[in-house]
Amino acid sequence: MKLIQSRRDQLIFEIGRREKGLLLEILQLYPLVPQEHHRLSKTARAGQLNEHQRLLEESLAAQRKENRKQIRALLDEAGRFQAIPTGFRLKITRPEIEWLLQVLNDVRIGGWIALGSPDTEAGEKIPVNERTTPFIRSMEIAGAFETVFLDALTGRTPG
Amino acid sequence: MAATAIPEVRPDIDRDEETDSSTALEPGYLVICWNDPVNLMDYVTHVFQVVFGWQRQKAETHMLQVHNQGKSVLTRESLEKAEFYVHQLQRYTLHATMERDQG
Numbered sequence: 001m002k003l004i005q006s007r008r009d010q011l012i013f014e015i016g017r018r019e020k021g022l023l024l025e026i027l028q029l030y031p032l033v034p035q036e037h038h039r040l041s042k043t044a045r046a047g048q049l050n051e052h053q054r055l056l057e058e059s060l061a062a063q064r065k066e067n068r069k070q071i072r073a074l075l076d077e078a079g080r081f082q083a084i085p086t087g088f089r090l091k092i093t094r095p096e097i098e099w100l101l102q103v104l105n106d107v108r109i110g111g112w113i114a115l116g117s118p119d120t121e122a123g124e125k126i127p128v129n130e131r132t133t134p135f136i137r138s139m140e141i142a143g144a145f146e147t148v149f150l151d152a153l154t155g156r157t158p159g
Numbered sequence: 160m161a162a163t164a165i166p167e168v169r170p171d172i173d174r175d176e177e178t179d180s181s182t183a184l185e186p187g188y189l190v191i192c193w194n195d196p197v198n199l200m201d202y203v204t205h206v207f208q209v210v211f212g213w214q215r216q217k218a219e220t221h222m223l224q225v226h227n228q229g230k231s232v233l234t235r236e237s238l239e240k241a242e243f244y245v246h247q248l249q250r251y252t253l254h255a256t257m258e259r260d261q262g
Contacts, residue, residue, distance in 0.1 A: 109252045112197040121196040
């Protein structure tokens, strides 16, 4: 997948057939992060911020609902993926990239949580087996698409 | 300007540590982003730029602080504003919390 045109409010990518399949597969995994993962505070004592924690959960639940709606709309929109000889041309607005990044990162973090939140920076290894492979795969694919979108937003050419 | 010597009478207030009112939780909350080994560095920088409206350089400085020191205090705000920022950061699945400023 590569950026072929950057306009003020819209970006146009060229995406291969297999890449398109992978993108749709990842989007359909959303949401993966468990609701209870989100904590407002590490140090607040029991009861202190209960109401605020509830507000956070409600806000994130509403956002998930909205993101799911947006994914559905993106997948169903005729002409969103315009067929070309090498695959497809995909047009995305900048606000759409923002929620796509949220969705992709949810899948990435959700996969990591499902793997037991391993501290790979401290050298903890992720065992590769039948159970872990799908999560490792979705994390890596989500991360790769995030990088493409971030490079496109910043105008960087992937090196 | 010199201070005026007026006897100060303070109301006898018992602090209720368990209260949930915003007033009692003032004066300030720190919005903190914590390190994790999974969020991409460029992604974290981008989110800081979007949520706080920072220039890339400032966003990168905080991102590197998170990465190298385990956390970065992003801002100090009232309860409501800190809560707003934490909501925004968590929408992007960053590990962000608000902690009462003890300083």
